[in-house]
Amino acid sequence: MRIVACLNGDRRPGSHPALPVSLDQMVQDAHSAVEAGATDLHVHPRGPGGAESLDPQVVGSLMERLRDDGPQVPVSLTTALSAESDPVRRYDLVQRWASPVLPDSVTVNLHEAGSVDLVHLLHDRRVDVEAGLWTVDAARILVATGIPVSAVLIEPTQVQVGDARRNADTIVALLDRAEDRRPRMLHGADATAWPLLEAALAAGMDVRIGLEDTLRLPDGEEAQDNADLVARAAEMASANAA
Template identity: 40%
Template structure:
């Protein structure tokens, strides 16, 4: 069975879904339930005391620590999206460098780094020096070209179809996947989408034998458009479609 990673909360606002996890304890419980449902890793966006996304060592450490206590051995990842620091590259770098003050067990196993964002190369090197693996966020053929040109190695390549019509999601995904293969970019691929294309790309990842992800970050409803109880429900639905 290929990886299904649970993306627990993303940039969702408090109240977007009744089961949206925000606090460290809520993330830990959501991770435990997702693991029991079949997820083999989790991706989180830790929050501060007001519910806003944060890259500070205090908030990253608290979230990772709580998930690790609830789910020993489960790989835990975080976002480094530049929007979290309001587009400030220097603030993002400073926040991530602050993770050096965390004990190794309170640092995430991996962090996603988006190739479309400025400062990605320096951030990549900082994360590796901290012992944090990098997932390369590739949103386009141009991003695939950029990744190939860096020569940087990653734990996996996230082929992320962000925005656009569901009707073109599969063709856009194949364009990126094909370019990565053409350029011989190393690393396993994980294919996913957000909102309307999310379930289409879960299915396409299954057809291609690729890892995927699902969770309240990406979609708030079932494949049929109905309500879901939370992250574990989404993981179960995704796994059922891979049988």
């Protein structure tokens, strides 16, 4: 089972005292998260001003630092439209990401415009894709198109835990009917982060946690940093496996 540390997401700089934004902060945080039990990393690259960016120079600098100075674990990057709102420009930026510092994988949200073309581009470049399924319609796109993705990321966005679980269950049922056997991960955000992590563990799915998904521990106390969140998730995973 994978425990992915999602270090920063689209949170604004300063939204948490330990949110990693600079290259040094992300590398240091990556080490701490892996030491706490993370098996993989998921990062949203940040430009000089701290905003999300898919610019090839920004992505290249981040991946060079993580390859040279970071922990030797798989690295996933985002391609969300929050990082580049124009699907055409996003495609062009990703197309210009340079070898040999490509990420191990990326997430592509299938409800976003241009997602299917982006998946094919990344597949041609031999970058694994994790299909982000926010909705049942996104799951239908995955099943209907047969696009080449290596894993499925089920990420309901409903605020209430019950609503999020029902959405996730509907997506899972659709994938089961389609006999989709690719690895699955389930996660929530903020109030749903820990309940859905528990549901993922119970279902034998991969999990992720980090300041992208929540700023708080299961008891509601503010987390010190990503390592604090990962350590708690690792404890829960160990207890679930016992």
